[in-house]
Amino acid sequence: MTTWTIKAETVAGTGTGIDDAMRQYFIEMGRRVLGRAATEAELHSVLTHDPHEDLSPPHGVFLVARSAQDELLGCAGVRMLAGASGTAELKRMFVRPAGRGAGLGRALLLAAEESARALGASRIVCETNTELTEARNLYAKHGYRETEPYEGHGNADHWFAKALG
Structure with missing residues (x-):
């Protein structure tokens, strides 16, 4: 059984592996959603237009x-x-193949919900694509319900929301 630790890491700066994680995330999304590898230009564009610097305190x-x-x-x-009082957004949920099948997705989701509560959120939303059936199943299994689109940053097909108790 794979063991892991989950902790908050700083997004800014280098050497933390965060930029590598974002590259791996977008490469996987390109493969799954586009059906092909994302080009370097596409990776640069998506990182520029949907930055991750706001995923920090x-x-x-x-x-x-x-x-x-x-x-x-x-x-x-x-x-x-911003402009959605008490609402947090789940972004960049990703489990590498080496971590799949052992409950890591569930553990990350629960840790993200706890972090959202700590930030003052009473509701959490996320968006995903049709091709990401594992993500949609994980969200549904943990109380997320499909909802109307909200102003996110991606090219989503499905939007979810969950009240945080």
């Missing part, structure tokens, strides 16, 4: 799951939505 958090050998296994970001 005081209005956000970036959670990273690492193995006992410090290998990056997954990540999840949370940011408070």
